[in-house]
Amino acid sequence: MPQMATRQWMATHEWMVKPMHQKEWIERRGIMIWIAETFTSLGSGLFLVSLFVNSWWGLLVGWLIIMFLKLPLHIAYFGKPWRFYRTMPPFSNAWKTSWFARGILFSVFFGTFAFIQLLAGQPDIANWLGSSIATPIYYVFGILAGLNALGVGIYGGFIMNYVKGIPFWNQGLLPIVIMLAGVADGFGLIMGVGLAGGDASVHWAEMGSRYLLLINILLIVTYLISAGYTSPTAKLSIQELIKGRTSFMFWGGLVFLGLAVPAVISLFGLISGEEANALLITAIAAHTLGAFALKYCLLKVGIYRPLLPKIAAY
Amino acid sequence: MRWGMVINLAKCTRCHACVAACRIEHFLPLGMTWPRLIAWETNIPGEELTTLPVRCNQCKEAPCVDVCPAEATKKREDGIVYVDNDKCVGCRYCVVVCPYQNRTFFSRDKDPGFFPGHERTRFEKVGRKLYPHTSGTTEKCNFCMERIDAGTAKGLKPGTDREATPACVNTCQARALTFGDLDDPNSEVSKLIKGKNGFQLHPEYGTEPSVYYIDSKIGNALSNVAPREAQTASHMQHLSTQEARAREIFRKK
Numbered sequence: 001m002p003q004m005a006t007r008q009w010m011a012t013h014e015w016m017v018k019p020m021h022q023k024e025w026i027e028r029r030g031i032m033i034w035i036a037e038t039f040t041s042l043g044s045g046l047f048l049v050s051l052f053v054n055s056w057w058g059l060l061v062g063w064l065i066i067m068f069l070k071l072p073l074h075i076a077y078f079g080k081p082w083r084f085y086r087t088m089p090p091f092s093n094a095w096k097t098s099w100f101a102r103g104i105l106f107s108v109f110f111g112t113f114a115f116i117q118l119l120a121g122q123p124d125i126a127n128w129l130g131s132s133i134a135t136p137i138y139y140v141f142g143i144l145a146g147l148n149a150l151g152v153g154i155y156g157g158f159i160m161n162y163v164k165g166i167p168f169w170n171q172g173l174l175p176i177v178i179m180l181a182g183v184a185d186g187f188g189l190i191m192g193v194g195l196a197g198g199d200a201s202v203h204w205a206e207m208g209s210r211y212l213l214l215i216n217i218l219l220i221v222t223y224l225i226s227a228g229y230t231s232p233t234a235k236l237s238i239q240e241l242i243k244g245r246t247s248f249m250f251w252g253g254l255v256f257l258g259l260a261v262p263a264v265i266s267l268f269g270l271i272s273g274e275e276a277n278a279l280l281i282t283a284i285a286a287h288t289l290g291a292f293a294l295k296y297c298l299l300k301v302g303i304y305r306p307l308l309p310k311i312a313a314y
Numbered sequence: 315m316r317w318g319m320v321i322n323l324a325k326c327t328r329c330h331a332c333v334a335a336c337r338i339e340h341f342l343p344l345g346m347t348w349p350r351l352i353a354w355e356t357n358i359p360g361e362e363l364t365t366l367p368v369r370c371n372q373c374k375e376a377p378c379v380d381v382c383p384a385e386a387t388k389k390r391e392d393g394i395v396y397v398d399n400d401k402c403v404g405c406r407y408c409v410v411v412c413p414y415q416n417r418t419f420f421s422r423d424k425d426p427g428f429f430p431g432h433e434r435t436r437f438e439k440v441g442r443k444l445y446p447h448t449s450g451t452t453e454k455c456n457f458c459m460e461r462i463d464a465g466t467a468k469g470l471k472p473g474t475d476r477e478a479t480p481a482c483v484n485t486c487q488a489r490a491l492t493f494g495d496l497d498d499p500n501s502e503v504s505k506l507i508k509g510k511n512g513f514q515l516h517p518e519y520g521t522e523p524s525v526y527y528i529d530s531k532i533g534n535a536l537s538n539v540a541p542r543e544a545q546t547a548s549h550m551q552h553l554s555t556q557e558a559r560a561r562e563i564f565r566k567k
Contacts, residue, residue: 016368016415017354024406024419079404079419079450086403087383094383100407101383162381164519165413304415307352307368307515 019233022166022302029077030299036073037156038295039065041178042288044153045186047114050193051146053205056121057198058190063114066152071107099158106151114145153182166302167230168237173223174298180219181294184212188262188287191280206275209287210266217259237301246300249293258290316374316393316524317457317472318496319483320506321367324529325490328353328365332482332491339458339481341441345424348416348455349482367490369482370395370416370455371515371523378408378417386451393496393524394459402451409452413519417454420447457493458482473502496524 025033043065050058075084086092087104094101117138119125126134157175164170187209194202224241227234241250265283269275328351336348349369376395378387386401387408397408409417418424425447427434434442447453458480465471465478472478473494483491494503503526506512512526 015350015352017352020415022410024409077405079406079421079452080402083384083401083403086386086401087405092383092385094385097380098383098407100381100405104383159381159407162377163411163413164377164521165411165415165516302410304413305516307414308354308366 016304016307019236019303019306022163022299022304025302026296026299032073032077034295034299035292036070036077037299038292039070039073040152040156041182041291041295042185042189043070044110044149045182045184046189046193047110047149047186048146048153048183049186049190049205049208050200051142051149053190053200055190055193055198055200056118057196058193058200059114059121060118061189061193062149062186063111063118066107066149067111071111099155099162103152103155103159106148106155110145110148110152113141113148117141117145150179154179160298160302163302165304166237167234167305168227169298169302171223171227171230171234173219173226177216177219177223178298180212180216181291184209184216185287185291187212188284192284195277195280195284202275202280206266206269206280209262209283210270213259213263213266217263220254220259231305233303233305237303240301240303241297244301246297249300250297253293254290254297257286258293261286262290315391315498316496317372317462318393318494318503318524318526319369319457319480320492320494320503320512320526320528322490322492322506322529323366323527325488326365326367327488327490329487331485331487332367335481335485336455339461341438341445341447343420343425343447344428345426346418346420346447346453348418348453350416366527368414368416368515369525370457371414371521371525372455372457374522374524375520377411377413377519377521381407381411383407390459392462394457394462395454396456396459397452397454399448399451399453402448404450404452406452413516413521414523417452420449420451420453422449425449 024030043062045062046058046065047062050056050062075081078084084104087094087101088108089095089105092101095105120129120134120137120141126138129137154175157178160166160169160178161171161174187205190200191202191205191209194200194205224238228238240246262283265279265286268279330351332349333347333351336342340348342348349367351365351367353363353365355363372393372395374393376387376389379389379395382402383405384401384403386398386403387395388398389395404419406419409415409419428438429435461480462472462478465475468477470478472480473483473492476484479493480491483493492502492506494501496503496507498504499508506528507526510528512528514523514526517523
């Protein structure tokens, strides 16, 4: 009996003995990170696509998503939100080593440059400035904002990729998966901007979305297969995605809503040669929900390798 | 100079005295534990339950130092990695990035008091003043750097003189923990690592932990347990030191 009592008491310390989930960025307040990261993808993706198709309304919506949805959520997650200024120069030079600090800088630069670009692109202000001044400002700051939007879209992938203890995240492909998923989300949202009467071509966006969707499907499948070969812990993450606790989000959210529904609607548009608004709205909604599902799945199945892999067979 | 620790797994008796000593030394709230004793079960007769004492590895190439966006996690010249709680923004990237999971984000719910629902004890109240833990920031083991600094200022040698040695090392009744300078080839830790093939946890991560383990024959066989008298003497000595310290604090108050 005394041994049994000891055993029960000790069982509470079975920590890092078996593969253990990352919880800080997905449970309790960590939900804010999940939502903020999804807005990062949506905002930066929309901004980049809008820059490419030169849609002022798309740029504005992308900028609003980053500045008023992503950043406040990230800062609210901090244990000491009012100290957020400490993450930036001159208070910190951590950008030299930390992707987190770099991401904050990208976001701040993006916010500033994109704001100037948006002002220069606004018709009334552009008329007031004159096209000889407004146009160069619009393009120069557009390039600067675009480069920083690229940084905003990709830094989350590098943050996760740097975590060596979680083999599923520690993959070279992750930043690319996250970046391209963001661009695909951007194509989805730009269709919404076009449908809402903005200055974007729905037909063009739908075509771009089709190609990106195909690339994303291949990329996600490649990622899952390659990650599975790297470590038994990463394989465990994949098993959890496919048939574990996160399978509903993976199959229902990511595969069905995020990939299958937009793909079927896109195929229907390709065959019939016309885009019904109701179907396009469904595709946009499904794509956006898929973006939430992708980030949830990635964060939720972050599993640490045990401290003694030989004992736990990992 | 690089401070390091060697843990003799054959000698560890799973008494949790190191965990308790750390709680007393740093007035740790109940929801936070800096050193831990992890346990698992095996099929080896007599060693069904085995344990491994873990704490922050004070890595030479610490990922937590690199990722901290506020430069709140720093590495000293003597290799100790510590958190400046006045700078920490509480982003928890360091908690996630630590492959050994030896960091804790300290939130208010982790401090329910030693007797939840009741007034805090005098020990806790004094602890709040002596070692304030800032909620909303990250904390971890710092090799008792305050003791090391205070001790070395008096000319004492960490690892040899108790006053300059981490509390967990002092209190270990089985003498399973050894502390010293890893850069000094003649230090006890260096000799133990060299002589007994010391190993680190997950060296493949390239973090170069400063905590080494020796004698992988893990367990608490009777032959490995220090004599009862030695255990009691060591433990009582630690308690008396703490008691003297507490008396001094209350007298000042």
